[in-house]
Amino acid sequence: MSTASVPLPGWINYGVIPLINLALAFFFSGIVVWAIGENPFEALQLLLVGALGRGEGIGFTLFYTTSFIFTGLSVAVAIHSGLFNIGSEGQAYLGGLGAALVALSLDAYVPWYVTMPFAVIGAALFGAACAAIPAWLQAKRGSHIVITTIMFNFIVSSLMNYVLVHMLIVPGKMAPESRTFLPGGQLPKLDWLIAMFGGKLGAAPLNFSFLIALIMCFLVWVLIWRTKLGYEMRTLGISPSAASYAGIGYSKIVMITMLISGGLAGMMALNPVMGASARLQIEFVGGAGFVGIAVSLMGRNHPAGIVLSALLFGILYQGGAELSFDMPAITRDMIVVIQGMVILFAGALEYMLRPAIVRAYQQFARSPAGGR
Amino acid sequence: MDYFEVFISILGSAIRLSIPLLFTALAGLFSERAGIFDIGLEGKMLVSAFASACVAYYTGNAWAGLGAGIVTAILFSMLHGFASITNRGNQIVSGVALNFIAAGLTIVLGQAWFSQGGRTGQVPASGRFSSITLPGADMMREVPIIGPLYANVISGHNILTYIAFLMVPLSWWILYRTRFGLRLRAVGENPGAVDTAGISVSWLRYRALIVTGFLAGFAGTYLAIAQSAAFINNMSAGKGYIALAALIFAKWKPVPVMFACLLFGFLDAFANFMQGKSLPLIGEVPVQIFQALPYILTCVLLAGFIGIARPPKAGGVPYTKER
């Protein structure tokens, strides 16, 4: 009998299988670590301590987590409508421009909490704008959104390059970046949060956007599972024929979904641009858009799962940075490898082990100890 | 500098810049025509560049480097196949994952083995493919028009470049004149037709991916030990995606692929040339426009504004016998 049709209980689908996939990803990463002459277990220990050992470490971890929550939400929203948005990298980048423009205009005149909502809107608008053309191309011309969003990643990269080098650059300076925002254009650090648990934030740039990210998690949850729009999105994503039967407009949903998805990705920019470096820099996104894909897949496209996976990747990023101090042979790029492994096992090879797990489950369910 | 000299120089540069694109686009041609969407071309370029640089560095033998590059790219191709064919996984996800693994792995191993911040050591001259002067080039140099054209544009490239251009008719021949090519094109359009004719869809697609890996291996090797003398972090710099754009722009046919890659190479060479120079009326043309042009063109094509781009019908969809 085919194992594909056997339904597995929720705790296996959402708990066991992702954990096994994660374990596989770590296992193969561990082999790479061993191959370059380091002890994988020691590396893992250093990584965890570096990420969670001190207040500053936790601060950095949560800082990275913030970015990944935004991009993870972005990818998840699109997936619920059945769309694969690979463009969150570019959407976040352009979102940075939106946030920066707001900050640069208002930072001399108003305090941060007045600038902040406008910056959020600015970042979201610009991020959505980046997603708009690919969305329209998919909805109206049937162009594959995967390709167009990748193309726009590069188009935005060139555009931002131009903007930073020719328009926003500080006259007289060499670095292609905008001027530093005044405190009115910055997001305050969350040192009080770390202090609450008895630690010190130190140099970590954990900032207010972390709270915005958590709010967005809640809002996305409400959108997808509590609104009529979310209902239509989920219907389209699961069954386009049922959506057609139900009179749900394909173009409308595709456009709205991608605009929201782009907007969420755009908001990611708030974290580094307004919360950490307080200026717009070249390539500040640094791959977070792609990590968002891993985060969303691992988190099963649900905000709760996304927070957990974003935290996982935050730990990997921060732990990886610390690790490279003690083990110079392992650079930050090892994290990229692990990230790739996670995407591979949690994404493409998701069901590789399913037949074996089904058989094990059936065995267990039938045995007198665990069965009826 | 007279205009003709400038033109020759840009042309020569365009050819050099188009070669990695050409190899990669041809690689993608085989997988996509067979119905496997391969975003992982970028990753294959990287790993083969790294592998060839390493082997060329240690052995001082360029051909050994090429072999290593090819083997590594094929390995990654097989991983993609395992995920998308055997496990029927999402092909985009698999490609993205392999790109990450390639990007990270090359730097990690590079750092571990060479400790130069992710790049390999400088490959000795014997381990590189150097330029070849075709017979009569020096003699012809003085001949007006044809001389410089022959001497600087056609002659003076390394052997991989000539192989790249040879691959175009070869690919055409394989696709349209062999049994393998016929079946490959069929499986990308209607896998059911292939299945009912008694041919294994999986094995056919795996073989297509082997060809993909083979050609991608050339691309990476060219980058590392023909165009340069070492592997440098992320030296593919998005060329894998541009090649994909070129492939789509060329509507998945070998000869148009060559022209598309030459076009993109030309844009790249022209952009380099235009840096810092201004045009009358417009002033300095931002180099970023040239950088973005291949991607914009691809979007325009995909929108159906320059003719219809009709991808292989069964592209991107795992094959299951529908019952």
Add this chain to the structure above:
Amino acid sequence: MSFEPAKEPAIELVGIDKKFGAVHANKNINLTVAKGSIHGIIGENGAGKSTLMSILYGFYQADEGEIRISGKPVTIRDSQAAISSGIGMVHQHFMLVENFTVLENVMLGAEGGQLLRRGVASARKELKRLEDDYGLDVDPDAVIEELPVGRQQRVEILKALYRGAEILILDEPTGVLTPPEADHLFKVLRVLRDQGKTIILITHKLREIMAITDTVSVMRRGEIVATRKTADTTVEELAELMVGRRVLLRVEKGAADPGKVLLSVKNLTVKDSRGVTMVDDVSFEVRAGEIVGIAGVAGNGQSELLEAIAGIRKPSSGEIIVNGQSIAGSDPAMLRALGLAHIPEDRHHMGLVLKFEEYENSILGYHRDRRYGGAMLDLDAIRKQAEEQIVKYDIRPPNARLKTANFSGGNQQKIVVAREIERDPDVLIIGQPTRGVDIGAIEFIHKRIIDTRDAGKAVLLVSVELDEIRSLSDRILVMFAGKVVGEKSGEAGEQTLGLMMAGIAA
């Protein structure tokens, strides 16, 4: 042992049995087809014909039984094995590569070597020979997608012959052909037979059976109920065998009292994506307080008709008027607002989102209604209504939070039926309401449909189950090859209807 100079069996099926879970698709099939003959297999949908042919072509393996070719037992594990055994299949949905030429399609899989050039010349010759011998005239360099459907089918046949098929299986071959094309096909089949090929023709069309076959088997509910020499039987006998004398589950219903016309279809023509006409100039009306049933074997245009009325498929010409309003170009949401409800044929892919919980499916299509909230879903209101429907329609298990995929077929259908009927629509269109549904649920659903009629609504019922049509309808229209070939009262006899369904005019 008699030494008959009569034909030896080309293919024998002995005790073939196949189950798919609870469904017994083929029950102990015994069949012998003589060499050099044309054997027809006729039956309604769900009779088991496709399963049988899939076994012969290697897509499925029979659970029990044996296949013998020319007396020798063979195991057909895949299509390659079938081809080697000399079996060639002409599929209902062609297995052709659209942008290849005829020659390329024929050669695919039998190229004659690694280099095409070598094989092409001999392939051309062989193709020419086949074309001349059997009258299958096609230009070898024509591209498939530019050929009319009739010619595409010839390519399918050529493919089989090219591989040396001695036994040809044709699955519903004339579904996409015009009458002259069908006649030409029969000519070809006769030539093939006279040259010693064996042909198995699967069809639901009685006319074809009588016109072309030498022998015929009738399948019903997974079994072969009869095998006859075509010359020795009549359409009436075959029709009766096909639909069978079943005990009618007659529902209690009073006389209809039809009021004004609520649904009017005028000269409706619907074409599919290939340009093949699926609904051909159909016109009819449904009044308030009556049930109009459309009978017919699946594939004769009923699905496309329903989809056109429901706003899911665009007709190429004609008018549809609901409640006095012409609905050309409307989408399903607008139609629901006009008072049209739709129980679709395919509950798994259209009528329900199986991954949703039951209460989420209870509002599918109506989710934008005010009573379910504004921009936010009023979950309390939705769940309350869902629970009320569960009680009223006896949906089991009575859990509105359960994933819809976990309900049985009958209960899933009840969820759809409840949703659509409880909207109190003026016009209710229904497709295959009791497919895959248990007896208890069938009775329930039938009663609800009658109730809807009695409440003064217009009901259009499409079903391949003749029983259902006959027990529920006040008027019956029969569709065949996209046309309405006749209208009878609800009291019409099954033989009459069976003949019409099989293409024989009343």
